[in-house]
Amino acid sequence: MGGLRARRLEKLGMVWSLADERFQENLEAAKAYYEEHWTLCAPRSATALDRPVGQWLSNLRRPGALEGHPEWKTALEAVDEDWNPSWPAEWQRHFAVVREMLAEETILAYVEPGVTVHGMDIGKWLDKQRKPEVWASLSDGQRERLGAFGIVPHAPEPEAPAKPSTAPVSAFERGVAAPGAVQGPGGLCDGLQGPRGAAGGRHGGQARCVPEQHQEQAREADLRQAPGPGRPRIGVGGGVMLPNEAPGCAVRAGGLRRLRGGGIALECV
Numbered sequence: 001m002g003g004l005r006a007r008r009l010e011k012l013g014m015v016w017s018l019a020d021e022r023f024q025e026n027l028e029a030a031k032a033y034y035e036e037h038w039t040l041c042a043p044r045s046a047t048a049l050d051r052p053v054g055q056w057l058s059n060l061r062r063p064g065a066l067e068g069h070p071e072w073k074t075a076l077e078a079v080d081e082d083w084n085p086s087w088p089a090e091w092q093r094h095f096a097v098v099r100e101m102l103a104e105e106t107i108l109a110y111v112e113p114g115v116t117v118h119g120m121d122i123g124k125w126l127d128k129q130r131k132p133e134v135w136a137s138l139s140d141g142q143r144e145r146l147g148a149f150g151i152v153p154h155a156p157e158p159e160a161p162a163k164p165s166t167a168p169v170s171a172f173e174r175g176v177a178a179p180g181a182v183q184g185p186g187g188l189c190d191g192l193q194g195p196r197g198a199a200g201g202r203h204g205g206q207a208r209c210v211p212e213q214h215q216e217q218a219r220e221a222d223l224r225q226a227p228g229p230g231r232p233r234i235g236v237g238g239g240v241m242l243p244n245e246a247p248g249c250a251v252r253a254g255g256l257r258r259l260r261g262g263g264i265a266l267e268c269v
Contacts, residue, residue: 023072029053031079037118039096040076040083057083087142093118094125095145102149130154 029051033042046054059065061084066073076083085092097117115123128134129146135153138146146152 026051026053026056027075027079030057030076034079037093037096038100039093040080041085041089041092041096060084085141087139091142094120094122097122098126099149126151132156
């Protein structure tokens with residue numbers, strides 16, 4: 001049958017295929033939806049011209065739905081080339097609004113969080129896409145479409161400096177850290193010279209400084225021992241901050257191990 005005769009029959013109401021007829025009717029509804037929303041990635045609940053265009057388009061996006069109907073695919077792409085993207089349809093709906101807004105507004109800052117279109121917070125969505133970690137997760141096609149409108153990721157935020165520890169520090173901890181910080185070139189502690197109490201020595205409420213030439217006899221309070229005159233005593237080398245926590249500068253057993261580990265010579269006498 002020639003094309004002229006076919007067109008004449010069509011004018012008389014001849015229907016060649018019911019499926020083609022339904023497709024054309026739904027396609028007109030899809031075009032009406034696109035005019036208002038700038039995309040064919042409609043949610044399933046969307047309607048246009050009293051037709052469930054959202055569900056119809058969703059069905060056509062299923063694998064194999066257009067098999068044997070290449071003309072249907074061509075007709076849909078003529079309306080919206082991204083009607084069936086490889087990324088989520090929801091992402092495409094947001095991008096379609098951004099695309100239309102930026103097509104007329106060249107200032108990207110105009111699309112800021114709180115700008116809502118069709119119930120979608122476009123500004124918040126766009127700001128999220130520009131975050132470096134989100135941008136890296138997008139496909140090449142998504143980044144290409146954003147980049148076409150000058151949309152680029154935000155610069156990475158500088159790493160925040162580590163906060164200093166707020167844990168309380170005991171007098172003994174300060175004493176352990178003190179020798180290396182206060183010893184001078186001559187090996188003396190904070191300028192102290194001579195025996196205990198000589199000029200330059202410090203006697204604070206928590207610790208005092210012992211000169212390098214001096215050897216301090218200190219009781220080890222936490223060693224298991226019976227009270228009496230025979231309890232062990234510890235010889236502590238000069239240049240060490242000794243805690244004044246008990247008479248005789250008592251040092252806990254664990255503290256002694258830490259002092260030895262820091263290179264401070266201790267000697268039980």
